[in-house]
Each structure stands twice: as structure tokens, then as C-alpha cells.
Amino acid sequence: MFIFQKKYQPSLIIAAAVHFVLFFFLFTVFAFNSSLPYVVKSGNAQQPIVQAVAVNQQQVQRAVQQLQAQQEAQQRSQVAKQQAQAEHLKQMQQQATAAKYAQEQALKNLQQLKANQQKLQAQQQLEQQQAAQRLAALKQQQTQQQQKVAQQKQHLAQLEQQQQTATQNYKLQQQKLAALQQKQQTMATQKNLQSQDAKDLLKQELQQEQSQLNQAKTAYIQGIVNKYNALVIQSIYQNWFIPPNTNPKLSVKLQVNVAQGGAVSNVTVLQTSGDNALDQSAVMAVYKASPLPIPTKNPAVYKQFQQFSITMTPSEISDVG
Amino acid sequence: MKTTNVLKMSCLALGLLSLAACSSMGGNGANNLSTTALGSQYGVQPMGVGNNILLAAPHNQSYYYDFNMSVLKPQYVASVQAQANYMVAHPSATLLVAGNTDARGSHEYNMALGERRALSVVNLLKQSGVKSSQIRYISYGDMRPIALGNTETAYAQNRRVDLTYQSK
């Protein structure tokens, strides 16, 4: 009765499977809906298996049509299923791509984080090294500064000692000279007894003492001048406001005229630094330092300061207020 | 009764139409398609990171980034994918992808960082089959903050890529 054509064979198998699945779902549907009767009761409802041998033409045609409709439905569901499978496959592929991308991104994220961390560590190390280097440099600077201060102190002490020695020498020489002069006087009163030779000897001695005395005097004045040098320089320094961004290697040479009492009467630029602002600031500093702290009592020392020159170089700049 | 009917109907529909698609659809509906978020100054509204909005397509999106990072976080990949599917299915649709950074640092360096962020989305869209002609991208750097001020919260909101449909 049923002719199994070869080309329908797989279709029919699939159809059977579809039917099975459909049955499964329908069963599930009925299982959910308890109000629908799904168990056919035995007894009168039972139909005979074969009702008649002879079937009429209408019945046959109906059966064929049913079969055809069934087959068409099967084919349609087949195509739908293939489309669904293709769709599914595509979506699976997209998911795979997405998952892969997500994995890549996660890995990238991790790598970026790791790299950042490594960099951070390297950076920290470098910074630590640099900090240590800076500290060492700072220490060295400090040591140098201390040495410098010590040197300056030493120099100052030397100067003071020199001056002291000079002062002592000067006094000693003066005493000697006084003694000698007295001796000479005493000798002169003893006119008769002195020989020419003795006189010559005495004169020589006297001359020698006099020259020694002059030397001591010069050293003494120089000592005072040195002392006032430092004071004058200090007072000009306190008034020298160096213009911003000045080249510390530039220097300007000024001539300063000072009136009795220390007042600055005139300042002229002997040698320009080439930087007008620096020159002006130097001139200003000298004027502002007026009156200069120079000795007024000792005319020999004042003479030294009446007109002097000063070279000003901004190699060291300190901050104020 | 109502729930069983819905379940029944969906199972019927699934059984008849597709056997396989069931697993991937999850539980989200298309209910969130309603309106395009507007209202903020730039036509961009900061959004939460709810999955409903993320997976909705076509739907404007904001993806957020970690400090100094320009890698798209894995949790946003499915969302970009959903927009890509829509864009492939609708070749006349166009998207603007705008990268942003927080306020810290240098403006022009932030422009570069913002562009890297925008490109992290653009590249995934292209990989998923969206045509270049459908995508425009720009970096606003730190010049279009959603939140002002120097707080971690503001920073986090500004480190983002805004994906805005220009036509659907």
C-alpha cells in the first residue's frame, strides 16, 4: 500500500523523528493541561481495526491527499529546521568570536595591568636610586659647605693673628726704637769718650731699627685696611639686589669716591658688565651702602678709602625675605 | 493557570519553529526597546550597567573603562555583539562611537586615550561584520564630561565610550 521511494527515505526517517518530537511536545502540553482527557477509555470507544476490505475511491483519495499534505508539512518543517540549524550555527560562531574577543580583551587587560605593575616597580626602583643619588649629592654639598665655612674661619683667624702679630711687632719696634734713641742720647752726652767707629756703628743700628719700624707700621695699617675692607664689602653686599636671571659670570668694575666721614660722593662704571641692569644694580648698591663704614680717626687709613675701585660679580646669590 | 498557558504556548512555538534556538535566548524580552535615552547635555545619558539595556539592540550604550585603560571590558562584548547583529541586519543604520576620558592629565594625550577606547568598540563591531561606512568615531578626550568634579565617581563615569545610533 505504501510505496517507499528511495529519495523519501531520509525524509521519512527525519519525519518520523519530527513526529516523535512533536508527539513529545504535544504530550508535554497535555501533561500540563489536566482538564483534557488524554487516555482513551476502553470498551465502547474502541474501534475495529479493519472495518471493510473494500474501500471506496473517495476514501483512497482522501488518504493520498492526507499523505501528500503530511509529506509537504514534513518538507516545510525540514527546511525550517535546516534554517534554524544554520542560524544556530551562525550564532554559535558569533558567540565563539565574542568569547574569543572577550578572552583576548581579558588577557590584554591582564597584560596591561602586569606591564603597568612592572613599570611601576621599575619606576619605583629608579626613583629610589635617584633619591639615594640626590641624598649623596646633597651630603657632599653639605660637606663642601662645611669645609668652606671652616676655611673661611681659618682665613679670618689667620688674618686676625697676622694683625695681632703686626700690632705686637709695631709696639715692640716702637719700644726698641725708644730704647735705642735713649741710648743714643745717653751716648751723645758722653761726647769725649766715643770713637768715630762706635758712632758709625750706632748710626747703622739706628737706621736698621728705623726701617724695621716702617715695615711694621705698613703692616699695621694694612691690617686695619684689611679689616675695613671686609666691613665695606659686607655693607655693599647687603644692599646689592641682583636682577633676576643675571649671568653669574659677569662682573662690573666701579670707581667709588668717598668724602670724609664715609659718604659716597660719586660712583662711576670703570668697566661695564655688558648687562645694563647689573651695572645699575651695582651702582645702586654702593650708593645705598653710604655712608661706608670707614675709619675717620686715622687719616692714613682714610686715604686708602678716599678713592677705591671694586669689582662686583654675582657668583653667589642669597635669598632675602 | 496563566503561567502554564504562557509556558505551553512558548513551548509549542519553540517546538514548531526551532529546536535549537531555545538555549541562547535567555530570559530577556524586547520590552526595553521603548525610547532612546536623551536629556543630558550632549544627547548622551549615563546608564547603569543592567544587562537588559546592554543587550538591547538597537539601543544607545555607554561602556566604562578603568583608569588609563583602553581595553573593552569582557562584560561589554555581548552588548557590542548585539548592536553588531542589528547593524548587519540593517545596513542603513549608522552609529557614532565617542571615546571619553576623565579630567586628569593632558588634554591632547587624553584625546589619544579616548580614541583608543572608541576604537576598542569600533574594531569589535567591524569584526562582527559591520561595514566601516556604518560607523563613525570620535574622541572627545576629557572635553565632554558627564560628571564634573574631582571625585572617583565622576572620573569613573567619564571614562567611557558612548555608542549612539544616528539612524536606525
Added chain:
Amino acid sequence: MKKTLISFIGLILFSFNVANAELHLELNKGLRASIPIAIVPFANQQNNLSDPLNIASVVSNDLQNSGHFKVMPVSDMQQQPTQLSTVNFNYWQQSGYDYMVIGQVTPQGNGTDKVNFSLLNSVVGNNNAANQNNAVVLSDSFTVPQSQLRTAAHKISDIIYKNLTGIRGVFSTRIAYVLINRPNNKLPTYYLEVADADGYNPRALVQSNAPLMSPSWSPNGQEIAYVSLANQKASIYIVNVISGQQRLVSDFEGINGAPAWSPDGQQLAIVLSKTGQPKIYLYNLASGTLKQLTSGYSIDTEPDFSPDGQSIVFTSDRGGNPQIYQLNLATNQITRMTFDGDYNARPSYTYNGQNIVVLHRDSEGYNIAIQNVASGGLNVLTANGYDSTPSVAPNGQMIIYANNATVNGSLGLVSADGQVQLTFPVPAGSNLQVLEPAWSPFLG
């Protein structure tokens, strides 16, 4: 012949020295201090000190804000002379003001004023009572429209500053910056503004509803290149400061940013990401040709030409984090310049080329720093923690930068040695935000 002449001169000099045996002193140190100066209100302007056109007030403000002067408050002045003959120098020196400025503003009748001024040295004046003319350091005068009195005042400040510090003043320069107005519930408006160097006369040059960025002055001060993000894309434009006329320079796909002029004004260094990565290009303004300068997978941005035009400094993350690199334009050799910290960006040369100013991040946040090119030593100048966009004055003395510590932002000024810190006045308002300042070159 020549030889004998020289030896003759030498002999004279020598004998002169010996004959004088003059005392000679050496001073090798001085003080860093502000120059004390008194700007006496000018004649005809003594009753309107708060008038924006008051010359003495403008000059006082200029000099005080330069950080190099200590300006005498007008309220401390017991005398206000306007003529040399009436100056009592003793009073001014005793008050501690070494220098003083006097002057007159005389209306000319045709809407113009004649401005005379003299810079006086009160110390010299006090020491030369016999001849007060010795106290005059300089005098000058000019006639200007009455509306331009501020311009005249800035010119006076420039002259005084140059004379007393040896440095060219920047009081007649301008500052460009970006101003954002964010009215509630409305689209923000972005303005590219230009103001005088003291913040006065701000005026909008460009207005847009999309972000404006990265203003950069042409070397002649007549044009500004900037970045616009209008129409959802980045473009570089040049706007004429006087006429307001604009022209498009570049609008490739991706970033078009960070324009910087070459010192000769012929070329713009710009950043394009059309190949996928932000790279530095040289754009010839006359021919429109483009030359790619950097390559590779890294962010290269924020170029700035060295003053001699021989090299370009730029920000790059090629080493993993943003640092400053120098590109030698002759050899194409690239060398890393910054090593302090893991974030150094937005470099710009000071105008002598000896330093670069950068945005530097450390544990204190984002601050402005200066690095000596030769020694590599980096000195952090600010401590706000939220700074950006340093721009150096054309005389290298001051740096203007954006401080983003507040929502409104502000513009700060810091001296190159970090000693002076000031705030630059900008239009204020709760909805206004200011950023991206750019200092003009010397003008005129």
C-alpha cells in the same frame, strides 16, 4: 711701529697703576630681592585710581605681578610729586623705595592724551642734591587715544621692567584660553577667548557648541591655530586674531590635534591618527603638503618646536607611559628627555631653549614642572595637584597653566623658579569653566 705704540700704552697704563696703587675690592655675592619701586599717580589722574585707564594703577599692578618688584602702596605715599623739581628724594630713599616713577597725562583735545613719564633713582637723587637730573634713569612720552591708555601703561611697564631687570617685559602680550559656559539643562557653549596679559579686555574670537581645544599662537601673534570638535569630528582651524577670519587646515578621519607653529611660521606640527595611531606630521601652510614625522604603535602627540626650529619635543607612550621625547628634524633621531616619574606630558620649550616645561605627575598629583635640557634636572613648580596645559611667557619668566582643582577651574601663574604664584583673572560665573591657556609671543 704698532708694537712700540702698544708697549708705549702699556707703559703708561702700568705707570698709572703704580702711581695710584689704588685700593681694590672684590665682591662675589649679592642678594635676590624684589626691586623696591614707587609709582606715583600721574598728574590729572590722582583722583581716580580705580579707573581701569589709570596709568599708575596699571603699571603698579603689572610690576607687582611680575614678581620682580616690591611696589609701594599709594596709601603709604605721604607725597605725590608729578614733576622732578618737586621730588624730595630723601623721603623716598628713607621710605625704602630705590626707584620711583612720576608722570603726567595731558589731554590733547582731539580725544588723545599725551603721556609723559620718568623713571627716577631716588638713591642717586638723594646723594646728588645739587643736580637732580642725575637721578633721571630715563624719560619718555607718547600720545595715544584716550581709550588706549592701558596700552600706554603696559608700554611704560615694559620699558621700566627692561631697564631695571634687563629682561624684555611681557606686559603688552596676550593670553588665549578656552571658556566653557554650561547653563543648566542647556547645551554648553565653548569660547576661544583672547585677553590682555593682565586679564583685561577678554573677547571671544570663536564660539561653538562643540568643544574647542589647544589654541596655539603663530610666531607673529596674528593668528591662532586651534582644534574644533564640531560636527562630531576633530578639525584644525586657523583664526585671524584681528579679522576673525577662519580657515580649515586639517580634518582627516580620527584625531586632528595639537597644532604647533614652526618658529618661521611656515609650518604646523600637527597630530593625525588617520593611520590608526596618533602620529606627528609636518603640515606646510603654503603648499598644503603633509610629512609624517613619527611612526609605530604608540601615542605621539603634543609637539612643540625648539626656538631654533631644529627639533621637536613631544609626548609619547612608546616606553609604556607618557614621557617627553625629542625629535631631531635633521637626523630624525628620537631621544627620551624625561625620566622623573611615570607621567610627563605637554612639553613646551622656554624661549631660550634651555628648559622645557611639562605637566608632571607624582604622588602630589598633576603639577607643572620645569626641566633643564642640558642637565636633565626636573623642578616641580606647583602643588595644586590638578594642573594642566602649561604655557610659557615669551620672556621665559612666567608660566600660565590651568588649575582644575575646582569645577570652574582657574588659570594660575608661576614664575620659572617657582617663587611667585599668582591667579590670572578670567570672567567668573558659576556656570563658567576656564582651561587651556596659551601665552602669545611678543606682539608688535
